[in-house]
Amino acid sequence: xxxxxxxxxxxxxxxxxxxxxxxxxxxxxxxxxxxxxxxxxxxxxxxxxxxxxxxxxxxxxxxxxxxxxxxxxxxxxxxxxxxxxxxxxxxxxxxxxxxxxxxxxxxxxxxxxxxxxxxxxxxxxxxxxxxxxxxxxxxxxxxxxxxxxxxxxxxxxxxxxxxxxxxxxxxxxxxxxxxxxxxxxxxxxxxxxxxxxxxxxxxxxxxxxxxxxxxxxxxxxxxxxxxxxxxxxxxxxxxxxxxxxxxxxxxxxxxxxxxxxxxxxxxxxxxxxxxxxxxxxxxxxxxxxxxxxxxxxxxxxxxxxxxxxxxxxxxxxxxxxxxxxxxxxxxxxxxxxxxxxxxxxxxxxxxxxxxxxxxxxxxxxxxxxxxxxxxxxxxxxxxxxxxxxxxxxxxxxxxxxxxxxxxxxxxxxxxxxxxxxxxxxxxxxxxxxxxxxxxxxxxxxxxxxxxxxxxxxxxxxxxxxxxxxxxxxxxxxxxxxxxxxxxxxxxxxxx
Amino acid sequence: xxxxxxxxxxxxxxxxxxxxxxxxxxxxxxxxxxxxxxxxxxxxxxxxxxxxxxxxxxxxxxxxxxxxxxxxxxxxxxxxxxxxxxxxxxxxxxxxxxxxxxxxxxxxxxxxxxxxxxxxxxxxxxxxxxxxxxxxxxxxxxxxxxxxxxxxxxxxxxxxxxxxxxxxxxxxxxxxxxxxxxxx
Numbered sequence: 001x002x003x004x005x006x007x008x009x010x011x012x013x014x015x016x017x018x019x020x021x022x023x024x025x026x027x028x029x030x031x032x033x034x035x036x037x038x039x040x041x042x043x044x045x046x047x048x049x050x051x052x053x054x055x056x057x058x059x060x061x062x063x064x065x066x067x068x069x070x071x072x073x074x075x076x077x078x079x080x081x082x083x084x085x086x087x088x089x090x091x092x093x094x095x096x097x098x099x100x101x102x103x104x105x106x107x108x109x110x111x112x113x114x115x116x117x118x119x120x121x122x123x124x125x126x127x128x129x130x131x132x133x134x135x136x137x138x139x140x141x142x143x144x145x146x147x148x149x150x151x152x153x154x155x156x157x158x159x160x161x162x163x164x165x166x167x168x169x170x171x172x173x174x175x176x177x178x179x180x181x182x183x184x185x186x187x188x189x190x191x192x193x194x195x196x197x198x199x200x201x202x203x204x205x206x207x208x209x210x211x212x213x214x215x216x217x218x219x220x221x222x223x224x225x226x227x228x229x230x231x232x233x234x235x236x237x238x239x240x241x242x243x244x245x246x247x248x249x250x251x252x253x254x255x256x257x258x259x260x261x262x263x264x265x266x267x268x269x270x271x272x273x274x275x276x277x278x279x280x281x282x283x284x285x286x287x288x289x290x291x292x293x294x295x296x297x298x299x300x301x302x303x304x305x306x307x308x309x310x311x312x313x314x315x316x317x318x319x320x321x322x323x324x325x326x327x328x329x330x331x332x333x334x335x336x337x338x339x340x341x342x343x344x345x346x347x348x349x350x351x352x353x354x355x356x357x358x359x360x361x362x363x364x365x366x367x368x369x370x371x372x373x374x375x376x377x378x379x380x381x382x383x384x385x386x387x388x389x390x391x392x393x394x395x396x397x398x399x400x401x402x403x404x405x406x407x408x409x410x411x412x413x414x415x416x417x418x419x420x421x422x423x424x425x426x427x428x429x430x431x432x433x434x435x436x437x438x439x440x441x442x443x444x445x446x447x448x449x450x451x452x453x454x455x456x457x458x459x460x461x462x463x464x465x466x467x468x469x470x471x472x473x474x475x476x477x478x479x480x481x482x483x484x485x486x487x488x489x490x491x492x493x494x495x
Numbered sequence: 496x497x498x499x500x501x502x503x504x505x506x507x508x509x510x511x512x513x514x515x516x517x518x519x520x521x522x523x524x525x526x527x528x529x530x531x532x533x534x535x536x537x538x539x540x541x542x543x544x545x546x547x548x549x550x551x552x553x554x555x556x557x558x559x560x561x562x563x564x565x566x567x568x569x570x571x572x573x574x575x576x577x578x579x580x581x582x583x584x585x586x587x588x589x590x591x592x593x594x595x596x597x598x599x600x601x602x603x604x605x606x607x608x609x610x611x612x613x614x615x616x617x618x619x620x621x622x623x624x625x626x627x628x629x630x631x632x633x634x635x636x637x638x639x640x641x642x643x644x645x646x647x648x649x650x651x652x653x654x655x656x657x658x659x660x661x662x663x664x665x666x667x668x669x670x671x672x673x674x675x676x677x678x679x
């Protein structure tokens with residue numbers, strides 16, 4: 001059988017990272033497990049090279065406005081947005097991994113290979129037009145993450161976290177699969193558009209609703225919304241710092257994108273109204289619980305994990321509003337979230353906080369040693385809290401505005417209150433970095449340890465800081481070039 | 496006697512189906528783990544025969560190769576390698592009983608609901624068929640089901656098939672990553 005150029009261009013964004021992922025384990029072959037430095041460098045370069053190749057290919061598609069598809073794989077604006085989003089996040093994670101894995105003394109090429117495979121799965125997940133591809137994308141993105149969580153086995157926590165993620169993830173995936181089977185059984189179609197129409201009918205089949213609920217559960221697990229969030233803090237704590245950052249940003253991002261595609265495929269109707277109200281309940285619970293639990297954390301990574309849960313709440317609020325403007329607000333928010341959360345997790349690597357030494361006590365006074373990094377992370381934190389001139393503020397503003405216009409004023413009020421509460425725990429990190437004095441014991445220990453050099457992680461953090469400020473200064477441009485185009489071109493209900 | 500034989504000949508599916516259920520019952524209720532695996536094997540073989548009765552030869556052979564040939568042997572290995580004394584078994588499995596009962600009740604309710612709607616509900620407008628027409632075009636599905644399956648795998652669903660193989664590769668790489676020993 002032959003393949004047209006359009007079909008090839010639809011799957012190339014998947015093939016480029018997949019090729020790198022297949023080649024990397026070969027580079028990681030070694031007899032005595034002591035990879036020489038230039039081979040390590042070459043592996044990281046290869047991973048970055050593949051990501052850059054994929055990135056440039058997808059941005060080229062974006063610039064020409066082509067929306068190719070191959071069978072049920074639609075590399076339309078949503079898929080391309082996901083490609084750009086995930087590859088930027090992965091590139092930042094690779095830069096941080098170089099330093100983090102060297103700090104931990106555990107540099108393995110397979111880590112990069114798994115990361116790239118996960119990238120492939122994520123792009124597939126967001127561009128899948130039928131249930132089979134959707135499920136395969138879900139598996140292809142999660143299976144590498146299970147292994148990545150446990151990858152640094154020198155740490156006792158790593159295996160426990162990986163196992164926990166694997167078991168809960170397997171349950172969520174099987175729920176998703178069961179839901180897809182029910183949907184297929186009722187509608188006798190795998191196509192998301194047909195299923196969306198069946199769900200939007202005035203009196204949808206109860207079995208179809210049960211199937212939709214199970215599929216929704218799979219999505220909410222990946223977004224880490226509240227009843228399905230328990231794995232998040234433990235897993236983020238166990239995983240290597242850059243991988244935690246990557247998981248919190250990219251997994252959530254593509255799950256939201258794929259979910260938007262599933263929601264957007266159906267015409268707004270009584271069936272989707274029920275999903276809307278279920279989402280509203282979940283979003284409220286997520287906002288309240290995520291923010292309150294984050295207040296009590298002493299570990300930076302756990303605090304960031306609960307913060308990522310609460311951000312899932314803001315994103316879900318955007319989906320509850322459900323208008324095109326709200327969707328494009330969510331897409332802008334995701335871009336802002338990419339920069340600020342990769343930056344927030346990046347500070348852990350850039351300051352060389354290895355293993356479990358990630359409490360607030362460990363970073364006291366460190367800001368004066370590396371003021372540039374500390375300022376960058378402070379900007380990220382302020383943006384996460386939603387302080388006005390930064391990127392995070394505009395994302396929240398767009399979502400809340402649309403909520404109020406749709407008449408959900410009380411939800412918007414809860415959202416604003418939640419982000420006020422969040423200011424407290426986000427400011428704890430800058431306060432610890434700049435205003436608190438380290439204990440004498442910590443200072444002595446720090447003097448004994450060799451000086452931390454993390455040039456790549458530091459650079460990645462600075463890039464995040466710059467992005468947060470740039471998106472805050474020019475929100476209109478970013479909104480028009482990225483967020484609005486997705487909604488205009490890819491969602492059919494807008495036309 | 497002749498009548499009975501003719502009846503059995505007409506209802507081979509029923510016979511093998513009952514044999515499969517019998518194997519499954521033996522799997523659940525036998526006290527010895529090895530006997531359980533043999534019951535499982537019996538059940539799998541009967542299911543393969545059921546496929547043959549529905550003239551799905553390819554599926555029957557695949558069932559024999561994969562389940563009877565591969566998975567049962569794997570199970571036997573595990574059962575024989577992992578030493579499970581009766582005492583340990585008791586302690587391990589008794590804890591889950593209430594949850595198991597709850598799950599079974601939930602499953603039974605769902606199952607009855609599905610059957611209820613199948614028998615008494617409105618019939619579907621379009622019959623549910625697994626072979627989409629374009630995949631079976633030009634093929635006599637009754638006699639050429641291997642061709643139809645291959646056309647589905649390598650033409651209609653080529654991309655999912657390839658992605659599946661990538662997922663297997665990922666599982667392999669992940670397992671190597673987790674199992675690699677650090678030598679000092």
